[in-house]
């Protein structure tokens with residue numbers, strides 16, 4: 001695990017954009033394509049906008065990039081809460097991404113069916129190989145959730161390599177999430193966390209006692225150990 005701490009939000013975003021470019025380059029050189037699972041919520045929007053900017057759009061062979069989502073909200077694709085819609089506006093549309101390179105959760109289906117279908121779509125994409133994303137991008141909630149692995153939810157103890165629907169009582173809603181075992185098959189994982197509101201959660205996850213029910217992001221531990229935390233000083237303020 002590596003921590004990368006920067007003095008400003010812009011510096012964190014630039015560093016993670018560079019990491020994205022380098023990881024995409026390596027994957028494309030090695031396997032001819034780059035499969036990335038995107039995070040949702042508010043934090044990554046600026047990262048996606050940066051990647052689609054003039055400075056970065058020329059640095060990635062976007063035609064070889066395949067986009068997935070680490071989690072999704074059970075809302076229509078047109079909802080402002082949709083992770084897909086956020087990425088579409090910030091990244092897919094500005095890059096003129098081919099629709100068959102974007103794997104979105106079908107939230108028109110019932111949650112269990114949507115999760116099962118998304119799991120099949122991922123399996124089919126990887127074919128005979130294990131489902132190993134080249135990069136999983138993750139965010140962090142101030143309650144220590146990541147993807148839609150929320151505190152004290154049954155999916156935290158799901159040992160399957162797949163996609164699940166999960167009722168999140170604290171939000172009174174159902175989410176769709178990749179399970180921790182699937183996320184942990186990734187070749188590389190990068191957390192993007194900035195802002196003082198995340199400082200306590202960052203410290204608890206990285207330095208607190210292991211308690212995955214309370215701090216679900218502690219579940220993220222890929223076998224190869226290739227996990228990177230991109231933090232600004234405000235989010236890292238409570239680290240020793």
Ligand SMILES: O=C1O[C@H](COP(=O)(O)O)[C@@H](O)[C@H](O)[C@H]1O
Pocket residue numbers: 039040041042043044070071072073083138139140141142145146147148
């Ligand atoms: O609900 C979600 O929250 C986390 C963190 O989001 P943020 O708005 O605090 O940046 C995010 O990683 C996840 O994908 C999203 O669905």
